[in-house]
Amino acid sequence: MGYDLNRFRGPVSSVVICCICQSVLDDPIQSYACKHVYCRSCITPLFNGTTANTNEGSNTPASSSSSSSSLSGNTNNHSAAAASQQAITCPKCKKALAPSDLEIPKSVKTFLSNLEIKCDFASNGCYQYVKLEDLGSHSESCSFNPENSLTCANNCGAVMKRKETATHCCLNYLQSVISERDAYIDEIVKECRELKSENRRLKTNNGKLKEEVEKQRDEIRKLKSELDSKKGLTSLLKFDLLYSQSKAVSEEHRNDFG
Numbered sequence: 721m722g723y724d725l726n727r728f729r730g731p732v733s734s735v736v737i738c739c740i741c742q743s744v745l746d747d748p749i750q751s752y753a754c755k756h757v758y759c760r761s762c763i764t765p766l767f768n769g770t771t772a773n774t775n776e777g778s779n780t781p782a783s784s785s786s787s788s789s790s791l792s793g794n795t796n797n798h799s800a801a802a803a804s805q806q807a808i809t810c811p812k813c814k815k816a817l818a819p820s821d822l823e824i825p826k827s828v829k830t831f832l833s834n835l836e837i838k839c840d841f842a843s844n845g846c847y848q849y850v851k852l853e854d855l856g857s858h859s860e861s862c863s864f865n866p867e868n869s870l871t872c873a874n875n876c877g878a879v880m881k882r883k884e885t886a887t888h889c890c891l892n893y894l895q896s897v898i899s900e901r902d903a904y905i906d907e908i909v910k911e912c913r914e915l916k917s918e919n920r921r922l923k924t925n926n927g928k929l930k931e932e933v934e935k936q937r938d939e940i941r942k943l944k945s946e947l948d949s950k951k952g953l954t955s956l957l958k959f960d961l962l963y964s965q966s967k968a969v970s971e972e973h974r975n976d977f978g
Contacts, residue, residue, distance in 0.1 A: 722746045722759045729836040729849050736832050738762055739812040745832060750825040756812045757825055766808050767819055841865055844882070 722743030725732055736745050740762035747760040807818040833853035839846040839862055840855065846864035859865060866883035876890035877897070 721761055723837060723852075727838040727842075729838075732835065733831070736828060736835070739810070744835070745828065748825055748828050748832065749822050750828065751810055751815075751817055751821050752823045753817070753821050754810050754813050754815045756810055757828055758811075763811075763822070766811070839864070 722738045722741050722745050725737075725744060728744065732744055736748075736757075737743070738745050738748075738759045739756045740758050743759075745757060745759055748757050749760045749763060750757045807816060809815060810817045833851060835852045836849040837852050837855055839848050839850065840859045841862050841864040844864040844866065846862055848858070848862075850858045862868065863870070864882065867881055869879050870882055870885070872878040872880070872885075872888065872890060872893075874890050876893055878888060878890070878893045880888055
């Protein structure tokens, strides 16, 4: 299904009108035999033995973004699908038409890409005209796209999708913010209490360690004192031994000269 003619700026050439849905071509495809052009979504069902639904609204916002991207060069190979499709007649001139007779009309696609079309969200307040080839990117970033986010106009701080503004309540939002902050504060208070408890435990352990260190120091001082005492006793014993040896030598010499 093509684009509604009323969405375009100024008159639109019949060259870009689909022979089936009578709307502006979407993803155009052409018969190289009779040169008639169709929307791919309009002609394909005919080869499959079904009828394209031309009673639906032309190119809704949800579909136009993807279909407009096809104007930038999406030329997927449809030969596998065409092999299972049957031959028909052109809906316009009734000439025989087979899937293999179809081709992508590059000149028509170029012409289409430069047409100016209303934004998909004109009904929401966007009255901007954009080139058809840019419609997809514009729709994604359009501030009137109901799926895009915006900030509450009442400065409550809420960020929501445009389609949610009708049901948004600043009071409910602020209450939820307060509840979240209260929960966050409670969590912080709990963590502070746990840290204080841990700090007290560490201080207690630190005091015990200091006491143990002091005991070890006292023990070291005692051992040092004992060692010093033993050193003095050893020196005294050495002196007595030397004196005894000296006295013995003196007695021996005396006997020798006596």
